Amino acid sequence: xxxxxxxxxxxxxxxxxxxxxxxxxxxxxxxxxxxxxxxxxxxxxxxxxxxxxxxxxxxxxxxxxxxxxxxxxxxxxxxxxxxxxxxxxxxxxxxxxxxxxxxxxxxxxxxxxxxxxxxxxxxxxxxxxxxxxxxxxxxxxxxxxxxxxxxxxxxxxxxxxxxxxxxxxxxxxxxxxxxxxxxxxxxxxxxxxxxxxxxxxxxxxxxxxxxxxxxxxxxxxxxxxxxxxxxxxxxxxxxxxxxxxxxxxxxxxxxxxxxxxxxxxxxxxxxxxxxx
Amino acid sequence: xxxxxxxxxxxxxxxxxxxxxxxxxxxxxxxxxxxxxxxxxxxxxxxxxxxxxxxxxxxxxxxxxxxxxxxxxxxxxxxxxxxxxxxxxxxxxxxxxxxxxxxxxxxxxxxxxxxxxxxxxxxxxxxxxxxxxxxxxxxxxxxxxxxxxxxxxxxxxxxxxxxxxxxxxxxxxxxxxxxxxxxxxxxxxxxxxxxxxxxxxxxxxxxxxxxxxxxxxxxxxxxxxxxxxxxxxxxxxxxxxxxxxxxxxxxxxxxxxxxxxxxxxxxxxxxxxxxxxxxxxxxxxxxxxxxxxxxxxxxxxxxxxxxxxxxxxxxxxxxxxxxxxxxxxxxxxxxxxxxxxxxxxxxxxxxxxxxxxxxxxxxxxxxxxxxxxxxxxxxxxxxxxxxxxxxxxxxxxxxxxxxxxxxxxxxxxxxxxxxxxxxxxxxxxxxxxxx
Numbered sequence: 001x002x003x004x005x006x007x008x009x010x011x012x013x014x015x016x017x018x019x020x021x022x023x024x025x026x027x028x029x030x031x032x033x034x035x036x037x038x039x040x041x042x043x044x045x046x047x048x049x050x051x052x053x054x055x056x057x058x059x060x061x062x063x064x065x066x067x068x069x070x071x072x073x074x075x076x077x078x079x080x081x082x083x084x085x086x087x088x089x090x091x092x093x094x095x096x097x098x099x100x101x102x103x104x105x106x107x108x109x110x111x112x113x114x115x116x117x118x119x120x121x122x123x124x125x126x127x128x129x130x131x132x133x134x135x136x137x138x139x140x141x142x143x144x145x146x147x148x149x150x151x152x153x154x155x156x157x158x159x160x161x162x163x164x165x166x167x168x169x170x171x172x173x174x175x176x177x178x179x180x181x182x183x184x185x186x187x188x189x190x191x192x193x194x195x196x197x198x199x200x201x202x203x204x205x206x207x208x209x210x211x212x213x214x215x216x217x218x219x220x221x222x223x224x225x226x227x228x229x230x231x232x233x234x235x236x237x238x239x240x241x242x243x244x245x246x247x248x249x250x251x252x253x254x255x256x257x258x259x260x261x262x263x264x265x266x267x268x269x270x271x272x273x274x275x276x
Numbered sequence: 277x278x279x280x281x282x283x284x285x286x287x288x289x290x291x292x293x294x295x296x297x298x299x300x301x302x303x304x305x306x307x308x309x310x311x312x313x314x315x316x317x318x319x320x321x322x323x324x325x326x327x328x329x330x331x332x333x334x335x336x337x338x339x340x341x342x343x344x345x346x347x348x349x350x351x352x353x354x355x356x357x358x359x360x361x362x363x364x365x366x367x368x369x370x371x372x373x374x375x376x377x378x379x380x381x382x383x384x385x386x387x388x389x390x391x392x393x394x395x396x397x398x399x400x401x402x403x404x405x406x407x408x409x410x411x412x413x414x415x416x417x418x419x420x421x422x423x424x425x426x427x428x429x430x431x432x433x434x435x436x437x438x439x440x441x442x443x444x445x446x447x448x449x450x451x452x453x454x455x456x457x458x459x460x461x462x463x464x465x466x467x468x469x470x471x472x473x474x475x476x477x478x479x480x481x482x483x484x485x486x487x488x489x490x491x492x493x494x495x496x497x498x499x500x501x502x503x504x505x506x507x508x509x510x511x512x513x514x515x516x517x518x519x520x521x522x523x524x525x526x527x528x529x530x531x532x533x534x535x536x537x538x539x540x541x542x543x544x545x546x547x548x549x550x551x552x553x554x555x556x557x558x559x560x561x562x563x564x565x566x567x568x569x570x571x572x573x574x575x576x577x578x579x580x581x582x583x584x585x586x587x588x589x590x591x592x593x594x595x596x597x598x599x600x601x602x603x604x605x606x607x608x609x610x611x612x613x614x615x616x617x618x619x620x621x622x623x624x625x626x627x628x629x630x631x632x633x634x635x636x637x638x639x640x641x642x643x644x645x646x647x648x649x650x651x652x653x654x655x656x657x658x659x660x661x662x663x664x665x666x667x668x669x670x671x672x673x674x675x676x677x678x679x680x681x682x683x684x685x686x687x688x689x690x691x692x693x694x695x696x697x698x699x700x701x702x703x704x705x706x707x708x709x710x711x
Contacts, residue, residue, distance in 0.1 A: 007391070007392070007393070008389060008390070008391050009389075009390045009394070010387055010388070010389055010390075011376065011377070011379055011382070011383065011387060011388040011390065012382070012383065012386070012387035012388075013382055013383055013384055013385060013386075013387075014382045030419045030424050030425045031419040031420060031422075033425075034415060034416050034419045034420075034425075035403075035416075038403075038405055038408065038412075038416055041407075041408065041412070042405055042407045042408065045407035045448075046407065112402075113402055113403055113420070114380075115375075115380060116380070116398045116399045116402045117378070117380070117396070117398065117399075117402045117403070117420055117421065118378055118379040118380050118396070119420070119422075185323055185324075185326075186320075186323060270382050271326075271327040273375070273380050273381040274293065274326070274327055274381055275323070275326050275327055
C-alpha cells in the first residue's frame with residue numbers, strides 16, 4: 001500500500017497473462033519480511049526442543065540411511081564414507097522437500113487471508129521457501145560436524161557453492177508456485193504431495209552414487225535439477241571433480257522450472273479467490 | 277493531489293460467478309458405479325468450469341440456473357473526503373463490491389480508478405496468529421493491512437493505549453479473552469491512515485463502549501478528509517457516520533443519495549413500510565420455518581411508525597412452519613440509533629416446552645411497555661431459533677424500525693422538563709420519599 005499520494009491505480013478485468021509487478025512487490029517488502037518471520041517464529045512454538053527439531057529430523061534420517069544403505073546394503077559410494085556421503089545430500093534435500101511441501105500448500109492454508117486482504121499473491125508460496133532456510137542453516141551444523149570428524153579438506157570448489165544454493169531454492173520455489181496455484185483448485189495436490197516427495201528422494205543420487213547410473217542414461221538423468229543440486233553440493237564440499245556436463249542441464253532446468261512456475265502462478269492468480 | 281478528480285471512480289463494474297454444476301441422481305446401482313468410475317473426469321470438468329465463462333452470453337447480464345451476476349453494471353463516483361455508507365440485504369452484492377474495490381477479486385467487466393493510498397478492512401485481525409504475542413501481532417496485522425514498519429513504530433504506543441491491553445502485550449494472543457483480541461485487532465485497524473478506507477461490517481464486535489470508541493475514531497477518520505466507504509447492517513451507525521448512501525440490491529445500484537433517504541428506502545424496499553415488512557415465500561428461511569412478516573403494532577392493533585413514549589410497542593412476528601419436528605423460539609433484539617443493543621426479547625420459558633410446532637402459520641407478539649424506551653429511532657432484529665440443537669432458522673438484521681417521540685405531559689420520566697435527557701432507555705421506576 002505504500003504507494004505515493006498522487007498514485008492512480010486502476011482495477012480492471014485481468015488479462016489472460018498476469019504481468020509481474022516488481023514495483024508492487026517492493027512496496028510490500030515489510031509484509032513479506034513479517035510473514036517469513038511469523039513462519040519461523042510460529043513453527044516451533046510450544047515445543048520443548050524448539051529449533052533442535054531442525055537438527056533431529058535430518059540427523060535421524062542420516063543415521064538410518066547410513067545403517068541400512070551403508071552398513072547393511074553396503075552401497076558403493078566411490079570410496080567416500082557413507083555418513084559423509086549421505087549427509088552432504090540429505091541436508092539440502094531436507095530443505096528442498098520441506099520448502100516444496102509448505103510452498104505448495106501455502107495458498108490453501110492461507111485461504112482465510114487470501115479472501116480478506118489484498119497483497120501480491122506471490123508472497124504466499126515465497127514465504128516458506130525463505131522461512132525454511134532457517135532450518136537449513138541450523139541443520140548445517142550436522143554437516144560441519146561430520147566434515148570435521150572426517151577431516152575433509154576444503155578446496156576452491158567451495159566458491160561454486162552459491163550457484164547450488166540458489167538452485168536449491170529455485171526448484172521448490174518454481175514447483176511450489178505451480179502446485180500452490182493448482183492446489184487451490186484441486187485439493188488432490190494435498191494428498192499427492194507427501195507421497196510424491198517421498199518418491200522423489202530416489203530420483204536423485206542422495207542415497208546412492210550417480211556413477212552407478214549407466215553412462216548412456218546419465219545425460220538424461222542429469223536433467224533432474226535435484227541431481228544437479230545434490231551433485232553440486234557433494235563436489236563443492238567434498239572437493240570432488242566438478243562434472244559440469246552432468247550439472248549444467250539440471251541447473252538450466254531449475255531456472256526454467258522457476259520461470260514456468262512463476263508464469264503459471266501469475267496466469268492463475270486472477271481466479272484464486274473465486275474458487276477457494 | 278488533484279482534488280477535483282474523484283477518489284474512486286467505478287464504471288460499469290460487473291462480476292460473474294458460476295455456482296457449480298448440479299449433481300445428477302442415479303437411478304440404480306449400475307449407473308451409480310459407472311458414474312463413480314467416470315467421476316474424476318466429471319470432477320475435473322466441474323472444477324475447471326468454475327472459472328471458465330466462454331459458454332456464457334455475457335452481454336445480457338442475466339442470471340441462469342448456474343450463473344450468478346453478483347454485480348451488474350455498478351457505477352459511482354466518490355470525491356475525496358466523502359464518507360459513504362453502502363447498504364443492502366444479504367446477498368445483494370455488497371461484499372462482492374467491497375472485494376472488487378479492495379482488489380481481492382478482479383471484476384469481470386468494467387474498471388475502477390482509485391486515486392490515493394487504499395486500505396481495506398474486511399475483517400478485524402486478519403493475519404493474527406495465536407502463538408504470537410500481542411506486540412508481534414500488532415506489527416504483523418499492521419503490515420497485512422498495508423502499514424509500513426516505520427508507520428507502526430510511530431503509532432505503536434497509541435495503538436496499545438487505544439486497545440487497553442497494555443499489560444498483556446508480551447503474552448501470546450491465544451491466552452487473550454476474545455474481547456481483548458478483538459480490541460487489539462480493532463485498534464490496529466483504527467490507526468490506519470490511508471486516503472481511501474474501505475470498511476466492512478467490523479463494528480459488530482466488542483462491547484458497546486468499545487464499539488462507540490471505534491465509531492468515534494471512524495468519525496475522526498472521516499473528518500480528517502479521508503474517503504471512507506462503510507458497509508453495515510447497523511442502520512444507526514451508518515446514518516451517524518455517513519452523509520451519503522448507496523443502496524445495492526440484486527447486484528445493482530438501486531439508489532445513490534443522502535444517507536437518510538437511502539436508509540428509508542432500504543427499510544421500505546417493496547416489503548411494506550419501515551415498521552412493517554412482509555414476505556411472500558421469499559423471506560429469510562431455514563430448514564423448518566420461513567419468515568412471513570415482522571411488524572410494529574400500536575395499542576389500536578395497527579401498524580405504526582411513530583410511538584408516543586407512553587405507548588406500548590408491540591413487536592409481532594409471523595412465520596410459516598414448513599416442516600414439523602422442532603420446537604421453535606422467536607427472539608427480538610432492540611437497537612437504538614447509536615447502534616447499541618438495548619435488550620433482547622427472548623421467548624419466555626413457558627414456550628420452551630417439548631411439543632413441536634405444527635406446520636402452518638404461527639404468530640407471536642412481544643410487548644414493550646410505555647415509558648420504557650428513550651426517544652429516537654429504534655431498530656429491531658428478529659430471529660427464530662430451534663431448540664436442541666440451537667440453530668438459527670433465520671436472522672433478519674434490523675429489518676424494521678420505529679420512532680419514539682417524547683411527550684411534555686407529566687406522566688413521563690421527563691415530566692414536563694424541557695432539557696436534554698441522556699440514557700439509552702428511559703424507564704419510569706418507582707420513587708419514595710422516606711422523610
